[in-house]
Amino acid sequence: AQTVTQSQPEMSVQEAETVTLSCTYDTSESNYYLFWYKQPPSRQMILVIRQEAYKQQNATENRFSVNFQKAAKSFSLKISDSQLGDTAMYFCAFMKNQAGTALIFGKGTTLSVSS
């Protein structure tokens, strides 16, 4: 069975600084996807970034980037130039590359960005 571990329940950062959220996972699969989802307070869960396991290049989306280390089964999220609007709970998630499968989530990291 697959598991996803986020070891940092809470983190805080100042505006404009950089922060890295950690995620490790365990799987015997070779073909899968990894995701970071963001859930702002009282708002909808949205996708931040995704990574296909077969791609060696790390995914980037504007200020968000990942450090994907397949051998180490590590998938960290780096947020550059943090903004107040980045305050949210962040979930790391795993999915097998197979039709009709569900996401497996970590327990989440609450990120607070202060001015």
Place this chain on the structure above:
Amino acid sequence: DVKVTQSSRYLVKRTGEKVFLECVQDMDHENMFWYRQDPGLGLRLIYFSYDVKMKEKGDIPEGYSVSREKKERFSLILESASTNQTSMYLCASSLSLAGVREQFFGPGTRLTVL
């Protein structure tokens, strides 16, 4: 724009009541999911459906059932609500196409069982 809607944002029910949570997506997605979100536990899968009238149990199906009579609608049913089912319930949907694995989430229903 992709859209997943849930019938209620907040719901208060009594112990023993039968509760229906509805989810509708307008993206013609094959897959639909119900998750439960609790502090410190993340999101846990209750049930999912990969086609009309098809369903699969997730990690915590006990006390729940689901119905999918139409492609766009996926209902979660609490047959006899209990206080330990007080939680946030999230619905999601996704396509089954190879290479497309993003799930789109609804706004959630915060259910309180008294």
